[in-house]
Amino acid sequence: MTLKTVADRVGVSAMTVSNAFSRPDQLSAALRERILAVAAELGYVGPDPAARTLARGATGTVGILLTESPQHAFYDEYTIAFLAAITGELARAGLALTLLPSGRAGGVIPARDVAMDGAIAYSCRPGVDGVDWLRKRRLPLVFVDQQPERDHTSINVDDRAAAAAAARHVVDLGHRRVALVTVGRDAPDPREAPSDYMVARQRMRGWLDVLEPAGIEPVVRRSEYDSPEAGAEALRDLLDGPDRPTAVLCFSDALAAAVVRVAEDAGLRVPADLSVVGFDDTPLARRMRPALTTVHQDAAEKGRLAAAELAAAVARHRAGEEPVVRRLELPTELVVRESTAPPPA
Structure with a gap:
């Protein structure tokens, strides 16, 4: 099943069918609905993502380079809240999130080899290869819980x-x-x-x-x-x-x-x-x-800000605009509960 099959059935050009999936603003709502209905009837799911990426020069995906192993992100409650806020904010910008381990396996270095439009470097140790590869690729980057750098937006607390x-x-x-x-x-x-x-x-x-x-x-x-x-x-x-x-x-x-x-x-x-x-x-x-x-x-606010800053940086990069670098510092507060008291006599 191909894009041309759908185009022939509807009686439109292949480009019109392609626009129905990737550029819906180019068509009337009625025509797009008719194309999508025919595609669903024929079992056509849309243009190949890899081909669409090549044509658009964008993946619709950003990465996050994690401190250590990706497994840590699934049991540390702070990281869970941070990532949940990132994914929610990215979804509003039409972007997906890919977890990037910092090492390599089977000759693959995710920070070097995974297609993405930008990345967040999250609390990585100095000298981690993944951060260096992201810099070399000249992708839009946001640093979180990292030493601020001149060319990239950073988000930290004191x-x-x-x-x-x-x-x-x-x-x-x-x-x-x-x-x-x-x-x-x-x-x-x-x-x-x-x-x-x-x-x-x-x-x-x-x-x-x-x-x-x-x-x-x-x-x-x-x-x-x-x-x-x-x-x-x-x-x-x-x-x-x-x-x-x-x-x-x-x-x-x-x-x-x-x-x-x-x-x-x-x-x-x-x-x-x-x-x-x-x-x-x-x-x-x-x-x-x-x-x-x-x-x-505030893990949620840190994640939301990181995603919002990265989405804006990706949009500027696509438009050929100069990057805007910001240094953001979120507040903290000591919360005194029941686990502290004067020392025993």
């Missing part, structure tokens, strides 16, 4: 200030033995760890901005990004000792929930024996018992 607010909260409650549970690789100087994600580095700096002047030398435990349970388990030995921390500041709500489970397994009560603070304010933070003190950032 992670350093937000983390400082969380640290100030536990210091003001009277805590002096504090542990930090974060992501990334160990480094001699946690402030400057080059292998860390930009977000992890900024949150570490924010915590230390408050703890160091207060004379507090925190214990640092790290986990792989996709394994909050491992990060919490790394804290278990500290919770068994006489000088155990009385407060734990966590990179995310997922890590904080894992810390609470480990503490309860060790016979500790939260917050009577151990205060725990998260980051993100996901639905998990409100479901936990006790409800989690955490830093709120």
Whole structure:
């Protein structure tokens, strides 16, 4: 079944049938409905997408390069809300979303080889090949939770200030033995760890901005990004000792929930024996018992903005217009709930 078969049945040109699928504004509503009805009757689904992409010079698809594996996007509640907002906003712009793993498999590098009109780089580690390939392709790009770059719009929160607010909260409650549970690789100087994600580095700096002047030398435990349970388990030995921390500041709500489970397994009560603070304010933070003190950032608004900025950049690129680069910073707020209290006497 071909486009010409439909055209012959309706008595119009092949171009008219093509326009009925890809340029409906070129036809009257009545003619388009008649063409689509005949196509449905004959079992014709429309022009081949690959051929249409070549003809239009556009795919109607944008990518998102993820932090680690695509699997992470399906169980991390913050990322789920972020991606849901992106897909909703893109749908309004007539764009679809493709998840791009940052590595390679079978000789394929998705950031290099997948056809797309633009991309979002989401919280990728420095030196990730995928980001470099997206730059080389000169696609419209939006960076989210990444170090801002001169040529691309970026969307962030002030992670350093937000983390400082969380640290100030536990210091003001009277805590002096504090542990930090974060992501990334160990480094001699946690402030400057080059292998860390930009977000992890900024949150570490924010915590230390408050703890160091207060004379507090925190214990640092790290986990792989996709394994909050491992990060919490790394804290278990500290919770068994006489000088155990009385407060734990966590990179995310997922890590904080894992810390609470480990503490309860060790016979500790939260917050009577151990205060725990998260980051993100996901639905998990409100479901936990006790409800989690955490830093709120709006995942849905961050996703909506990222998609809107990328859709606008793609439209300007198609029109041959100069890109518009913006630096957007969303607000955060410390939300105090039941998981923090003064240290035990």
